[in-house]
Amino acid sequence: MELENISQPVYGPGPEAPGSSTPGLVGMAHGFLRLVQPNALPIVLCCLSFFLSQLLVYELGFLVCMAIGLLFIILVPLVGCCFCCCRC
Numbered sequence: 001m002e003l004e005n006i007s008q009p010v011y012g013p014g015p016e017a018p019g020s021s022t023p024g025l026v027g028m029a030h031g032f033l034r035l036v037q038p039n040a041l042p043i044v045l046c047c048l049s050f051f052l053s054q055l056l057v058y059e060l061g062f063l064v065c066m067a068i069g070l071l072f073i074i075l076v077p078l079v080g081c082c083f084c085c086c087r088c
Contacts (some may be wrong), residue, residue: 035061036061036062036064036065037058037059037061037062038061039057039058
């Protein structure tokens with residue numbers, strides 16, 4: 001195994017979907033991952049605040065999905081409780 005240029009890495013097209021008995025599910029999962037995180041990981045370490053801002057932009061898709069998930073975790077039981085307790 002040869003070591004390549006570490007300071008200037010070259011990224012390939014990404015991992016291939018493994019062969020399985022559920023290719024539709026695997027394709028859907030890989031499509032979701034490509035949708036929420038289309039960019040390569042930033043490897044710039046010049047200053048910490050700049051790196052953190054780039055890292056937040058890199059993880060923006062996952063942060064939005066997490067915010068929507070937390071919203072549903074909080075709102076669905078609350079609305080269900082209101083429907084059950086306040087049957088007007």
